[in-house]
Amino acid sequence: MFDSLSDRLTGALKDLRGKGRLSDADIDRTCREIRLALLEADVSLAVVRSFIARIKERAKGAEVSGALNPAQTVVKIVNEELIGILGGETRRVRFAKNPPTVIMLAGLQGAGKTTLAGKLGNWLKQQGHTPLLVACDLQRPGAVSQLQIVGERAGVPVFAPHPGTSVGGEGALGVTAGDPVSVAQAGVDEARSKHYDVVVIDTAGRLGIDAELMKQASDIRDATSPDEVLFVVDAMIGQDAVTTAEAFADGVGFTGVVLTKLDGDARGGAALSVREVTGQPIMFASSGEKLEDFDVFHPDRMASRILG
Ligand code: GDP
DSSP, X not given: OOHHHHHHHHHHHHTTTTOSSOOHHHHXXXXXXXXXXXXXXXXXXXXXXXXXXXXXXXXXXXXOOTTSOHHHHHHHHHHHHHHHHTTSSOOOOOOOSSSOEEEEEEOOTXXXXXXXXXXXXXXXXXXXXXXXXXXXXXXSXXXXXXXXXXXXXXXXXXXXXXXXXBTTSTTSSOOBTTOHHHHHHHHHHHHHHHTXXXXXXXXXXXXXXXXXXXXXXXXXXXXXXXXXEEEEEEGGGTTHHHHHHHHHHHHTOOSXXXXXXXXXXXXXXXXXXXXXXXXXXXXXXXOSSSTTSEEEOOHHHHHXXXXX
């Protein structure tokens, strides 16, 4: 996804090689090229501005240490600042002291939530947890059975209402299958009584942001008090990634971001702006349709990948 950004950035930095000393003009020219590369990759303007300002300031004031030549010093600064906009440290899941840990997924329809639920379930299992997936996307036809399929593939149980019955078995809770908030609550209760230690709640998305979607997501959040609310965003949607992130930050609130479809060939820079714009860390990255195409997000590794 970041091939062209990576080519442009390495190109801009390559021009500095071999220079014994960097003038302010050299730094200005390099910063201009970096700025263009980032804008072309769809990184949001505000993020680009502050990023470039920091690089310029640090590069101009940099003491060139004995071990690094001037060009390497600038590369090091760009690398550190890139790690910074990607969040700095790797942010791990905060597991509840008293299980079950509740992880709620939120995002637009098609962002990759249901696919992610399976991947997350698989990953949690590999980490020694006993996850339960809860099907609360009752809007999109087929979402429940899709979750059941990914759950089966991952070997992770799925809690879902049977159409036309009450949640939790025959009349057990007296709620109907059409109510995602009750399904979420019943899923958490199920996990507690059957000793699953992590609950992953898949929620409904819409094609665009709307008040009803936000309300439903906040109702599920209020009913289940999640330890983590993960905002799932398709890295292919360009600048909309930033506007959607802002809308979910206001409407629902989230504690972490999952970037999906990083295997796509779109420019992807907008997704890289989400951390800086919302202040919440990118926690996971998904890069394909298979269960294994998924990993914890490491800002330093991503920065190295981008800088080639
Ligand atoms: P939801 O509406 O948010 O639950 O989204 P889905 O999980 O149904 O995903 C929407 C589509 O994107 C499906 O066709 C998935 O197979 C696909 N998808 C999900 N994650 C990825 C990914 O990381 N890479 C690619 N290429 N496709 C993905």
